[in-house]
Amino acid sequence: MTATILDGKAVSLSIQNDIREKVLSHFSPETAPRLCVILVGENPASASYVRTKCKMAEKLGFRHEVFHFDEDVSSAEVEERIDACNADPECDAVFVQLPLPKHLDAVALPNRVRADKDADGLTRAAMGALLLGESNAFEPCTPRGIIRLLDAYHLDLTGLDAVVIGRSNIVGKPMSLMLQRRNATVTMCHTRTKDLASHVRRADLIVVAAGSPELVKGDWIKPGAIVVDCGFTKTPDGVIHGDVDFGPASEVASYITPVPGGVGPMTVISLMEQTLESALKRRGGKA
Ligand code: NAD
Numbered sequence: 348m349t350a351t352i353l354d355g356k357a358v359s360l361s362i363q364n365d366i367r368e369k370v371l372s373h374f375s376p377e378t379a380p381r382l383c384v385i386l387v388g389e390n391p392a393s394a395s396y397v398r399t400k401c402k403m404a405e406k407l408g409f410r411h412e413v414f415h416f417d418e419d420v421s422s423a424e425v426e427e428r429i430d431a432c433n434a435d436p437e438c439d440a441v442f443v444q445l446p447l448p449k450h451l452d453a454v455a456l457p458n459r460v461r462a463d464k465d466a467d468g469l470t471r472a473a474m475g476a477l478l479l480g481e482s483n484a485f486e487p488c489t490p491r492g493i494i495r496l497l498d499a500y501h502l503d504l505t506g507l508d509a510v511v512i513g514r515s516n517i518v519g520k521p522m523s524l525m526l527q528r529r530n531a532t533v534t535m536c537h538t539r540t541k542d543l544a545s546h547v548r549r550a551d552l553i554v555v556a557a558g559s560p561e562l563v564k565g566d567w568i569k570p571g572a573i574v575v576d577c578g579f580t581k582t583p584d585g586v587i588h589g590d591v592d593f594g595p596a597s598e599v600a601s602y603i604t605p606v607p608g609g610v611g612p613m614t615v616i617s618l619m620e621q622t623l624e625s626a627l628k629r630r631g632g633k634a
Pocket residue numbers: 489512513514515516517518519536537538539540543556557558559562577578579580610611612614615
């Protein structure tokens with residue numbers, strides 16, 4: 348069997364068209380949704396993610412601004428900037444690009460963003476709402492994007508045995524909650540899991556977010572399983588690796604995400620959708 352590609356780039360493109368239409372009909376260039384980005388230090392991966400998000404914001408007709416701080420910036424300075432964005436009526440969404448240098452608190456700083464501007468969906472309010480099953484709150488962008496992608500291919504998750512590899516706050520934990528909400532039966536795996544392969548072998552749906560290149564082997568995949576690979580590791584030779592051994596896995600799976608072009612574009616477009624949502628809710632626009 349050769350798997351159908353879950354094409355995040357194509358699905359993102361169709362969402363981009365919807366967003367652009369809404370921006371045009373609800374806002375003028377002066378009042379367009381405005382995204383504020385907090386970037387600290389010179390981590391090349393973070394700088395590249397921020398560039399990608401800003402390019403997309405521009406493409407959609409959003410306003411955007413990057414507040415770029417030196418590596419040794421004090422926590423107080425970053426807090427002051429987040430507070431200013433929170434108070435600024437022209438700012439619709441604030442997000443703090445992770446990871447942060449070690450002396451800064453990577454939970455407390457994103458959590459300082461006002462809940463109604465938390466387009467990244469990583470504050471306590473957003474996480475709490477997710478845990479309690481409340482709708483109307485912003486959601487963490489990567490798992491939200493994955494659900495949007497699975498929905499775009501009309502994949503019904505009810506009753507599926509799902510395995511999530513990785514328990515980070517930004518992907519694994521919220522992903523498991525969202526899959527439960529879609530009536531999947533979820534097993535969480537992590538570095539202390541005994542015999543990871545045996546869990547993967549019985550899974551109908553696998554979401555991997557480990558950051559460990561080609562961790563999941565093709566012969567671990569149950570025939571017909573759906574495979575979602577969040578992994579994104581760039582080796583010194585410039586090659587990008589996912590967490591799944593894509594070639595062999597795609598021979599066995601029914602659906603599979605490529606890396607790049609699968610989860611990444613869906614994460615970015617989720618941030619944009621939630622920025623637009625914030626702008627529409629808070630300022631309504633002209634329509
Ligand atoms: P993280 O380092 O915060 O967490 C990784 C998790 O994976 C941990 O819970 C750890 O227990 C688990 N893990 C690591 N190695 C494992 C192994 N060998 N066996 C079992 N579990 C293992 O990472 P993260 O922020 O969740 O990101 C994970 C990956 O996803 C990275 O490659 C990251 O670049 C990528 N990512 C991509 C996007 C995107 O939009 N494409 C977004 C977020 C993260």
